[in-house]
Amino acid sequence: MNKETEIIVAGSGPNGLAAAILLAAEGYPVTVLEAADTVGGGTRTQELTLPGFRHDVCSAIHPLGAASPFLSRLPLAEYGLEWIYPEAALAHPFDDGTAALLYQDLKQTAGSLDPSDRRPYQQLMEPLLGSWEELAEEVLAPIHFPKHPLVMARFGTLALRSATGLARSQFRGERAAALFAGLSAHSFLPLERPGSAAFGLILGLLGHVNGWPVAKGGSAAIPTALVAHLESLGGRIRTATPLRSVENCSPNAVFILDLTPRQALKIAGSRFDAEYRRRLEEYRYGPGIFKIDWALSGPIPWTAPGCRRAATVHLGGTLDEIAASEREVWQGKPPERPFVLVAQQSVCDPTRAPEGKHTGWAYCHVPNGSIFDMTDRIEAQIERFAPGFADLILARNTRDTAEIEAYNENFVGGDINGGVQDLGQIVARPVPGLHPYATSDRNIFLCSASTPPGGGVHGMCGYHAARCALERLRHG
Ligand SMILES: Cc1cc2nc3c(=O)[nH]c(=O)nc-3n(C[C@H](O)[C@H](O)[C@H](O)COP(=O)(O)OP(=O)(O)OC[C@H]3O[C@@H](n4cnc5c(N)ncnc54)[C@H](O)[C@@H]3O)c2cc1C
Structure with missing residues (x-):
C-alpha cells in the first residue's frame, strides 16, 4: 500500500483522535467520522444544568491524560490545552x-x-516511583516481552x-x-x-x-486541541456522520474503529472470519x-x-x-x-x-x-x-x-471502560494475541478502550493501534 490509501477513523474519542494524528503525521489522508454533533467521545463539556455552569459530561480528572507518553509529546498547549x-x-x-x-x-x-x-506507604510507592518511566512503557502497551523485566517483576508481584x-x-x-x-x-x-x-x-x-x-475550561479542551493538531497535519473531521457499515466505503480503505466489540460487529462483522466474530461476541462488559x-x-x-x-x-x-x-x-x-x-x-x-x-x-x-x-x-x-x-x-x-x-454507544450498559478490566481481559482485549488492534480483516483495526491498555483518557490505545496499522501499511 502507498500513502494514497484512504484512512477512515470511526469515532473521535481520545483514542480515535490519537490514532488519526499519528497516521496523518505519517502522511496518510485521514478522515475521522463522528456519530455525534460534536467531537470528543468521553471528553466533552456542556452546560448540563444552568447557563454558565460548564460540566464535564464524562471524564473530568486526567492523571492519565497528562502523563500519557503519546499525548504529552503533542503540542496541545499551542492549541489551548492547559x-x-x-x-x-x-x-x-x-x-x-x-x-x-x-x-x-x-x-x-x-x-x-x-x-x-x-x-510502609513510602516503602510501597518509592521504588515504583523511581522507575515510573520504564513502568509506564510496560503497562500502557499491549502484551509484550518486558523491556524492563526487573521493574515489571517488582510491579507484578504487587499488582497481581x-x-x-x-x-x-x-x-x-x-x-x-x-x-x-x-x-x-x-x-x-x-x-x-x-x-x-x-x-x-x-x-x-x-x-x-x-x-x-x-483541563482548564473543561475536558472538551482536550479534543479541541487534538482536532486542531490533526487538522494542522491535514486530517479531516466530519461530525454527525456515523459509520453505519464498512461495506458502502471504498474497498481499499483502511478502517480504524474507535468502537467496542459490539459496535464493531454491527458495522464490520460481515468482513470478519467466523472465529474472530465468535471471540468478539464473547467479549465481556x-x-x-x-x-x-x-x-x-x-x-x-x-x-x-x-x-x-x-x-x-x-x-x-x-x-x-x-x-x-x-x-x-x-x-x-x-x-x-x-x-x-x-x-x-x-x-x-x-x-x-x-x-x-x-x-x-x-x-x-x-x-x-x-x-x-x-x-x-x-x-x-x-x-x-x-x-x-x-x-x-x-x-x-x-x-x-x-x-x-x-x-455514547461505546458505554455499553453504562460501562465507561469499554469492557471488564479483570486479569483475563485487561491484556487480552478484545481477544488474546500479540496484535490486539488487528482484526481478522487486514484493513480493519480497533483502537478504542476495548484494546490495551484499556479505559481512560490517554490515547494510548489509539497510538498503538495506529502503529499496528502503519506496520501493515508499510509491509503489507
Ligand atoms: C461519566 C464518565 C466519567 C469518566 N471519568 C473519567 C475520568 O475522570 N478520567 C478518565 O481518564 N476517564 C474517564 N472516563 C472514561 C473515558 O471517558 C473513556 O475511557 C474514554 O473516553 C475512552 O476513549 P475512546 O476513544 O476509546 O472512546 P470514546 O471516548 O467513547 O469515543 C468514541 C466515539 O465514537 C463515536 N461513535 C460511536 N459509534 C460510532 C459510529 N458508528 N460512527 C462514528 N462514530 C461513532 C462516539 O460518539 C464517541 O464520540 C469517564 C467516562 C464517563 C462516561
Missing part, C-alpha cells in the same frame, strides 16, 4: 472529620496517614494481588488501606479480585508522578455508572478541610465499606452506601461556573444496565462528609446507565 493541578490530587475523608490526602510529595501524603503506615490483600498486608491503620481501596476501586472490580491492586498502584503513582489535573452533575451556590462544605485542596474526593469511608459497595455491584445490586467519586473542578478552575458559584460532578458504580435512581444514595454519601451540601444545590442533571449509553 492542565490545572489542584494542591492535592485526591482527598479521602473519614467520619472523624479528617481526610487522607494524595499529594505529589510522598512524605506529605504519608503525613496524612496513620503514623504506623507512614513508612487483590486490593484488599495488598492493603491488609501492607497497612495496619484504616487510613492508608481506605485510600488504597478507593484508588483500586477505579478498576470497577470486586476489591478481593486478583489484579485489582494494579489500579490502586498506578493511580497512586500517577498522583506522585504528575498529580491529577483538570463490566459494571455501569450512575452520574450526577450539580450547579451549586457555593463550594461543597466538607468537614475535613483537606477536601477543599483536591479536585477529586473519594467517598466511601473504610476499606471494608468500599469493598462491600463494589461487591454488591457485582452481585447485581445497586449499592446501599455506594463508593462515590466526586470531582469539584471549579475549586481550582473558576472558569467552570459563574463567580462565587461551583460545579459538582459525581458517579458511583452500579450493575451493567441498571436504571435504579442512585441520586438519594449518592447525595447521602456527600452529606455524610459535607453536611449542608443539599442546601447548595441550584440544579442537577442525572444519568443512569441507559442514558449514558444513549449518549
Whole structure:
C-alpha cells in the first residue's frame, strides 16, 4: 500500500483522535467520522444544568491524560490545552472529620496517614516511583516481552494481588488501606479480585508522578486541541456522520474503529472470519455508572478541610465499606452506601461556573444496565462528609446507565471502560494475541478502550493501534 490509501477513523474519542494524528503525521489522508454533533467521545463539556455552569459530561480528572507518553509529546498547549493541578490530587475523608490526602510529595501524603503506615506507604510507592518511566512503557502497551523485566517483576508481584490483600498486608491503620481501596476501586472490580491492586498502584503513582489535573475550561479542551493538531497535519473531521457499515466505503480503505466489540460487529462483522466474530461476541462488559452533575451556590462544605485542596474526593469511608459497595455491584445490586467519586473542578478552575458559584460532578458504580435512581444514595454519601451540601444545590442533571449509553454507544450498559478490566481481559482485549488492534480483516483495526491498555483518557490505545496499522501499511 502507498500513502494514497484512504484512512477512515470511526469515532473521535481520545483514542480515535490519537490514532488519526499519528497516521496523518505519517502522511496518510485521514478522515475521522463522528456519530455525534460534536467531537470528543468521553471528553466533552456542556452546560448540563444552568447557563454558565460548564460540566464535564464524562471524564473530568486526567492523571492519565497528562502523563500519557503519546499525548504529552503533542503540542496541545499551542492549541489551548492547559492542565490545572489542584494542591492535592485526591482527598479521602473519614467520619472523624479528617481526610487522607494524595499529594505529589510522598512524605506529605504519608503525613496524612496513620503514623504506623507512614513508612510502609513510602516503602510501597518509592521504588515504583523511581522507575515510573520504564513502568509506564510496560503497562500502557499491549502484551509484550518486558523491556524492563526487573521493574515489571517488582510491579507484578504487587499488582497481581487483590486490593484488599495488598492493603491488609501492607497497612495496619484504616487510613492508608481506605485510600488504597478507593484508588483500586477505579478498576470497577470486586476489591478481593486478583489484579485489582494494579489500579490502586498506578493511580497512586500517577498522583506522585504528575498529580491529577483538570483541563482548564473543561475536558472538551482536550479534543479541541487534538482536532486542531490533526487538522494542522491535514486530517479531516466530519461530525454527525456515523459509520453505519464498512461495506458502502471504498474497498481499499483502511478502517480504524474507535468502537467496542459490539459496535464493531454491527458495522464490520460481515468482513470478519467466523472465529474472530465468535471471540468478539464473547467479549465481556463490566459494571455501569450512575452520574450526577450539580450547579451549586457555593463550594461543597466538607468537614475535613483537606477536601477543599483536591479536585477529586473519594467517598466511601473504610476499606471494608468500599469493598462491600463494589461487591454488591457485582452481585447485581445497586449499592446501599455506594463508593462515590466526586470531582469539584471549579475549586481550582473558576472558569467552570459563574463567580462565587461551583460545579459538582459525581458517579458511583452500579450493575451493567441498571436504571435504579442512585441520586438519594449518592447525595447521602456527600452529606455524610459535607453536611449542608443539599442546601447548595441550584440544579442537577442525572444519568443512569441507559442514558449514558444513549449518549455514547461505546458505554455499553453504562460501562465507561469499554469492557471488564479483570486479569483475563485487561491484556487480552478484545481477544488474546500479540496484535490486539488487528482484526481478522487486514484493513480493519480497533483502537478504542476495548484494546490495551484499556479505559481512560490517554490515547494510548489509539497510538498503538495506529502503529499496528502503519506496520501493515508499510509491509503489507
Ligand atoms: C461519566 C464518565 C466519567 C469518566 N471519568 C473519567 C475520568 O475522570 N478520567 C478518565 O481518564 N476517564 C474517564 N472516563 C472514561 C473515558 O471517558 C473513556 O475511557 C474514554 O473516553 C475512552 O476513549 P475512546 O476513544 O476509546 O472512546 P470514546 O471516548 O467513547 O469515543 C468514541 C466515539 O465514537 C463515536 N461513535 C460511536 N459509534 C460510532 C459510529 N458508528 N460512527 C462514528 N462514530 C461513532 C462516539 O460518539 C464517541 O464520540 C469517564 C467516562 C464517563 C462516561
